[in-house]
Amino acid sequence: MNSVCDPEWDARVRAIIRTRLETGTLRSGPAAQTWAGPGLQRTCDACNSLIDTDDTEFEIVFHDGQAVRFHAGCHLVWEEERHRAGEDERHRDSVA
Numbered sequence: 001m002n003s004v005c006d007p008e009w010d011a012r013v014r015a016i017i018r019t020r021l022e023t024g025t026l027r028s029g030p031a032a033q034t035w036a037g038p039g040l041q042r043t044c045d046a047c048n049s050l051i052d053t054d055d056t057e058f059e060i061v062f063h064d065g066q067a068v069r070f071h072a073g074c075h076l077v078w079e080e081e082r083h084r085a086g087e088d089e090r091h092r093d094s095v096a
Contacts (some may be wrong), residue, residue: 013074017046017081027068028082033061036072046074 020026026045036058039051045068051057058075061067070078 009073010077013047013077014081017074017078018085020046021081021085026078027060027062027066028085029062031060032063035059035061039071042069044069044071044074046070046078 017026021028036056039053039055039057041050041053042057043049044051049071051069051071056072058070058072059067060070060075068078
């Protein structure tokens, strides 16, 4: 797994996450709980690759009980992009 220190990886994952947030295939609402621990060989909901046992897995549980899982780097990009999307939406509302 690459990291946010790699500009090509960052651009690729950021584009995937933006698209998924815009289409609603990746959730952006507030989390009820966030857990982090060793990867459990599950698929990352951002980049679709396995979260290996030597990676850190973030599990975000929403108020309805549904969860998403990310690599540490993917989680960071998801947090940035969901906050950016929220700011863009607030800006559009204030201009309208």
